Amino acid sequence: MSQSGATESRGVRNWRQWAKDELSLNKALLPIKLILFLYSGGTSSILPYLNLHMQQLGITLKEIAVISAFLPLANIFGPPIAGLFADKTGNYRLAVFLSLVLCLAFHIALLFVPPRLGSQLTLACGAEGHALSSRACDPCARPNDTELSLVLENCKLKCDSPPPEFAVCLRGGPEPSCRTFSVSGKITINGTVSSLQDGDTCSLTEIAHEGDLFQEMTCPSECPVECQATGSFECHPKDDSKDDGSATFWIYFALRMIATFFMASLFTMMDALTLAVAKKHGGDYGKQRFFFIVGLATIPLLAGSIVDWRKASTGFADYGVAFYVGAALTLVAGLLVMRLRFQVEETQENILRNVMKLVTRMEVNVHFVMVLLLGTNWGFIESFLFLYLDTLGAPTYLMGLTLTVGSLVGLPVMFVADTVIDKLGRAAVFALSFFSYSVRLIGYSYIRDPWLVFIFEAFEIITYQLMWVAAMTSCPVLAPKGLLATMTALTGTIHFSLGRGLGSLVGGYLIAAMSFPAAFRTFSAATFVCGVIYVVVHYFYLRKKIPQREEAEERGEPHEEINLMQGRQETAASRPAARRPKDSQI
Numbered sequence: 001m002s003q004s005g006a007t008e009s010r011g012v013r014n015w016r017q018w019a020k021d022e023l024s025l026n027k028a029l030l031p032i033k034l035i036l037f038l039y040s041g042g043t044s045s046i047l048p049y050l051n052l053h054m055q056q057l058g059i060t061l062k063e064i065a066v067i068s069a070f071l072p073l074a075n076i077f078g079p080p081i082a083g084l085f086a087d088k089t090g091n092y093r094l095a096v097f098l099s100l101v102l103c104l105a106f107h108i109a110l111l112f113v114p115p116r117l118g119s120q121l122t123l124a125c126g127a128e129g130h131a132l133s134s135r136a137c138d139p140c141a142r143p144n145d146t147e148l149s150l151v152l153e154n155c156k157l158k159c160d161s162p163p164p165e166f167a168v169c170l171r172g173g174p175e176p177s178c179r180t181f182s183v184s185g186k187i188t189i190n191g192t193v194s195s196l197q198d199g200d201t202c203s204l205t206e207i208a209h210e211g212d213l214f215q216e217m218t219c220p221s222e223c224p225v226e227c228q229a230t231g232s233f234e235c236h237p238k239d240d241s242k243d244d245g246s247a248t249f250w251i252y253f254a255l256r257m258i259a260t261f262f263m264a265s266l267f268t269m270m271d272a273l274t275l276a277v278a279k280k281h282g283g284d285y286g287k288q289r290f291f292f293i294v295g296l297a298t299i300p301l302l303a304g305s306i307v308d309w310r311k312a313s314t315g316f317a318d319y320g321v322a323f324y325v326g327a328a329l330t331l332v333a334g335l336l337v338m339r340l341r342f343q344v345e346e347t348q349e350n351i352l353r354n355v356m357k358l359v360t361r362m363e364v365n366v367h368f369v370m371v372l373l374l375g376t377n378w379g380f381i382e383s384f385l386f387l388y389l390d391t392l393g394a395p396t397y398l399m400g401l402t403l404t405v406g407s408l409v410g411l412p413v414m415f416v417a418d419t420v421i422d423k424l425g426r427a428a429v430f431a432l433s434f435f436s437y438s439v440r441l442i443g444y445s446y447i448r449d450p451w452l453v454f455i456f457e458a459f460e461i462i463t464y465q466l467m468w469v470a471a472m473t474s475c476p477v478l479a480p481k482g483l484l485a486t487m488t489a490l491t492g493t494i495h496f497s498l499g500r501g502l503g504s505l506v507g508g509y510l511i512a513a514m515s516f517p518a519a520f521r522t523f524s525a526a527t528f529v530c531g532v533i534y535v536v537v538h539y540f541y542l543r544k545k546i547p548q549r550e551e552a553e554e555r556g557e558p559h560e561e562i563n564l565m566q567g568r569q570e571t572a573a574s575r576p577a578a579r580r581p582k583d584s585q586i
Helices: 003-023 027-043 047-056 061-089 092-112 246-280 285-314 320-337 351-358 362-391 396-424 426-446 450-457 460-478 484-513 516-555
Strands: 121-126 129-134 147-157 165-171 177-182 187-198 201-209 212-214 216-218 225-232 559-563 568-572
Touching: 027 246, 027 285, 027 320, 047 061, 047 092, 047 362, 047 396, 061 092, 061 246, 061 362, 061 484, 092 246, 092 320, 121 147, 121 216, 129 216, 201 216, 246 285, 285 320, 285 396, 362 396, 362 426, 362 450, 362 460, 362 484, 362 516, 396 426, 396 450, 396 460, 426 450, 426 460, 426 516, 460 484, 484 516
Parallel strands: none
Antiparallel strands: 121 129, 121 225, 129 201, 147 187, 147 225, 165 177, 165 216, 187 201, 201 212, 559 568
């Protein structure tokens, strides 16, 4: 055989060996793969719709911002307290399962928060009929066949690319009388409320419109319509209390804080569980996380489609359906966790002392501030993008589809992320993340068709996938000896907890004071300025400081580290050398 033939044969064998090693199925890891798929899909079927549900309860944007600003406290205290419980009981599986059950219980409890009082009715009309509903009034109260004189306005068609008009059919005989109305117009009807009640909704049995009397109203177009109904009617509260609406806020706030406390605990313990199981059976952590992303990409889309399917017949978006679907899948994951056998390594580190060691380094502080600012953008988008899309008439399944697209687009990038960051340098990735967020935010502000959102969702490749890999791989370079775990934990907490809270708080007040588009543009401009500042700080400070630390690591020699707060020098032992991205380049 020729030398070239032998080389080719070895290449084929090497490729086949690689495929066998990398793609072979480890049956012992099948349970954790299924658990991550169900857990990711279940929780992500609940979280995206929380703000939309808050709006349905009558909670204002400012109040949403306040609630979101306090949630990081639950994120911070949840994991260590759950860890203490696991240490005391000595049963990590039980701690995971209890956190999961309580997390689901308190999120489901949010569906039973009493809505805020208000005298406005909503009339939803679809192909199968219509329904009256209200956040506070009982539309079905009929002491003497209650007569309602209603003016329908601010009508919205709940479908893709809604037309400017919709049809309303009134049946008073064998053939219905159908008329076309503009979504911007007003419709005056008089009717008698039916005694038939379906949950919190009811319908009109006798409808008078322009002198004619009808018994049934439908909207047969492909787009169900939802209108605000105002008029001369007496509001009968659903409960007999004279509530000013503050109870709705405080009950929701308390339940949401507790739910987030257990959700944060669950997130942290599931990560530790996955690492422990993968280590026990010789698996790769990243391959198990692949199924986490698959769940994130598929289940929310299914939950959103179910919400839209129900809305098509009632005209009302019942987000409780997504909550129940997510809770059922997550509960199955919890039951599977109870059947696992694993051991989680314990740590005896003093967290507070480690934090103090970190914040005495200026380059570490710059890293934390940078991660906080990027997390603020992430939190703003996560909290208010769905609310904005809802004002554009986006169907619920489209909102779930944004998670699908963001996840699927990022999957291939994860295989080449290290190479890309090695070529560009971490600093360039961070700067690109700021500028990409700026483009993404201003792009959102100008779209009028909600489907155009996917153009800007593709920027998640930079703003989340590449950025987070760069942030995590910066930790071994910046962390003092023995503090890598603390550094990575703080980076995650600052981005996903503090950043999200700050973005929600600032964003909520901006939207309330301006509008959705104006708030997105303001965030875009501020993010661009932050990107410029980061480039300047890196050029004049970090590009010299960080290479000194990396060169010392690669030589395997001790190196001098300056304590900037105390003005003294410390000698740190080197850490293992790693591939060195060009952090001195921008």
